[in-house]
Amino acid sequence: MRCALALATLVLLLGGSSAKGAPPAPVAGQARSLWEAWPRVRVSPADPWALKHRELRTALALLQQRHPGLIALVEEGLSTEGRKIPALRLGQGPTGVLLWSQMHGDEPTATAALLDLLNWFGTSPADPAAQQVLSKLTLWIIPMLNPDGAERTQRRNAQEIDINRDAQRLASPEGRFLKALRDRVQPVIGYNLHNQNPNLRAGLTGDQVAIALLSVPGDEALTETPGTRRTKQLAVRVRELVEPLAPGRVSRYDMDYTARAFGDSMTRWGTSTLLIETGGWAGPEEAERLVRLNFVALAGSLTALADGSLETARAEAYPQIPLNERDALTTLVVRNTRLIGGRALPSFLADLAFLVPGAFSGDSPRRREPSLIEVGDLAHFRGLAELDATGLLAVPWPAPAGDWAALRESLGSRSLLATDEATLLAAVRALGETAVARPGYAGAVLFYRAGSPGTLTLEGAVLRGRLVGGKLAATGPGAAAAGR
Numbered sequence: 001m002r003c004a005l006a007l008a009t010l011v012l013l014l015g016g017s018s019a020k021g022a023p024p025a026p027v028a029g030q031a032r033s034l035w036e037a038w039p040r041v042r043v044s045p046a047d048p049w050a051l052k053h054r055e056l057r058t059a060l061a062l063l064q065q066r067h068p069g070l071i072a073l074v075e076e077g078l079s080t081e082g083r084k085i086p087a088l089r090l091g092q093g094p095t096g097v098l099l100w101s102q103m104h105g106d107e108p109t110a111t112a113a114l115l116d117l118l119n120w121f122g123t124s125p126a127d128p129a130a131q132q133v134l135s136k137l138t139l140w141i142i143p144m145l146n147p148d149g150a151e152r153t154q155r156r157n158a159q160e161i162d163i164n165r166d167a168q169r170l171a172s173p174e175g176r177f178l179k180a181l182r183d184r185v186q187p188v189i190g191y192n193l194h195n196q197n198p199n200l201r202a203g204l205t206g207d208q209v210a211i212a213l214l215s216v217p218g219d220e221a222l223t224e225t226p227g228t229r230r231t232k233q234l235a236v237r238v239r240e241l242v243e244p245l246a247p248g249r250v251s252r253y254d255m256d257y258t259a260r261a262f263g264d265s266m267t268r269w270g271t272s273t274l275l276i277e278t279g280g281w282a283g284p285e286e287a288e289r290l291v292r293l294n295f296v297a298l299a300g301s302l303t304a305l306a307d308g309s310l311e312t313a314r315a316e317a318y319p320q321i322p323l324n325e326r327d328a329l330t331t332l333v334v335r336n337t338r339l340i341g342g343r344a345l346p347s348f349l350a351d352l353a354f355l356v357p358g359a360f361s362g363d364s365p366r367r368r369e370p371s372l373i374e375v376g377d378l379a380h381f382r383g384l385a386e387l388d389a390t391g392l393l394a395v396p397w398p399a400p401a402g403d404w405a406a407l408r409e410s411l412g413s414r415s416l417l418a419t420d421e422a423t424l425l426a427a428v429r430a431l432g433e434t435a436v437a438r439p440g441y442a443g444a445v446l447f448y449r450a451g452s453p454g455t456l457t458l459e460g461a462v463l464r465g466r467l468v469g470g471k472l473a474a475t476g477p478g479a480a481a482a483g484r
Helices: 002-016 025-041 053-066 109-123 128-136 147-152 173-185 226-242 262-269 286-307 315-320 404-412 421-435
Strands: 072-078 084-090 095-101 137-142 189-195 211-215 250-252 272-278 329-339 348-355 371-376 382-388 392-397 444-450 456-463 466-468
Touching: 025 109, 025 226, 025 286, 053 084, 053 109, 053 147, 072 173, 084 109, 084 173, 095 109, 095 173, 095 286, 109 128, 109 189, 109 272, 109 286, 128 137, 128 286, 137 173, 137 286, 173 262, 189 226, 189 262, 189 286, 211 226, 211 286, 226 250, 226 262, 226 272, 226 286, 226 315, 262 272, 272 286, 329 371, 392 421, 392 456, 404 456
Parallel strands: 095 137, 095 189, 189 272, 211 250, 329 382, 329 392
Antiparallel strands: 072 084, 084 137, 211 272, 329 348, 348 371, 392 444, 444 456, 456 466
C-alpha cells in the first residue's frame, strides 16, 4: 500500500509541476525529496491520537539517546495536573524560531511530525538543508503544550481553559510557561501548530483541506509589518511545497485578529507567527499522509528561512491562497431522493447530509453521535462519500439498538420489508416527532425501491451515518468508510 501511495504521489508531483501557478522547480524538487525522505526518518506512530504524554517522553528520550548532543532539554514547565512540559533546543544559529504544538489536547498531527523532524536533523548529517537549518537557526520546540488535554483527547486543559484564548489573563500554567519561554528567548518567528475541523474545503471549488495557513496579524487593523510580510512569505512557501503533493487541498485559515489568542499575541509581542492547521484527507492511511505533509511543510519552510531562499516567495501571492470554506463538506451526502420527511406530510425531492464525528472536530460544536445535519437542496455541499438515490424513497425510522440485522428484524416484525407507500406514511405518522428528518436527527433513514406496481422493497439504510444493507454503493474518497 505504501508503494502504491508513493507512486500515486509521484504522478501528482509530475503532473502538478507543469500546471499554471506551479511552484518554482527547486521548491518542487525539495518537496519531493522531503516526501521521499519521510519513511526513512519517521519515528511517529501510525495513530497520532495514541501519542500521549508518556509516549511522547519515551520518544524524546530515545531520540536524545540516538542523536547525542543534538537535542537539548532546556527547561520543563508543569501542566495543571503536574505533567512535565518539555521545551527543546536545536541548533546554534542567530535567528530564533519557536514552534509549539498541541496547545489543544486533541490536535496531535503536528506533534507527531515534530518527532519525525527531530529525527531528520539527527539522521541527515550529509544533507546540506538540515545542517544549514542547525547552523543558521536556533529552534525552540514545545511538542505538547497541553498534556492534560492530550490525555483526555480534549481541546481544553484540566482547568477546562482553552489555552489558546489565555494569552492575556495567563490563568493556565501552560499558557504562563509558553509566554515565559517566548519572553526569555525572544524568537523572531513562531509556528503555531494545530488541527482544524476536517470537514472544510479549500475555497468553493477546492477539495477537502489538508493544510490551512495563516499569517497571524498583530493588531485589529491587520497591519503589514516586516514580520507579518515574512510570515506571508512562509505561508506562500509552505503552499508551494505541499500543493503538488496535495493538489487543491491547501487553504488560508479564516480568522480575524483575536487579542487573547496566543498566535495573535505572539505577533503583537514581536514573534511574527505562522499558523499551520491540519485538516483532513479522507482515504486509507489518512493520518499518516497528514503527518507526512506537516513534515514537508516544516522541514521545507525552515530550510527556506535558513538559506535565504524565502526571499523568493512572493508575499503578494498570499491573498491568492483560497480561504477555508465552511459548511460545505460532510461525511455522506445522499442526493436526489424522494423523502417522507415526517409530520404526515407528502414526500418531496431532497438531498440529505450526514456527519459522522471523528477523533477531532475542530472549533465546531462537538457532536457525539452521527446525525443528519441538513435537508433540502444541497448542491453546495460535497460529501466525502456520496450516494445518488434517484428512484429511491427515503424514510426516517428511529432505529433499535443494534446493527442492520436488528433493524431488518424489527421492520420485518411490522411487515415493512416489502410494503406500499401509504403503509409507510401511516407508520411514520404513528411515530410522531421521533421520525422527522431534520438537522440533529440521529435515527436510521430507510431506502425503498419501487418493484411491482404499488410495492416498495427495502434496499438498505443509513444507520449511524453509514450505509448498510449491501445494495447501496457510495462514491468518493470516503466511500469505504461510509459503507461500514
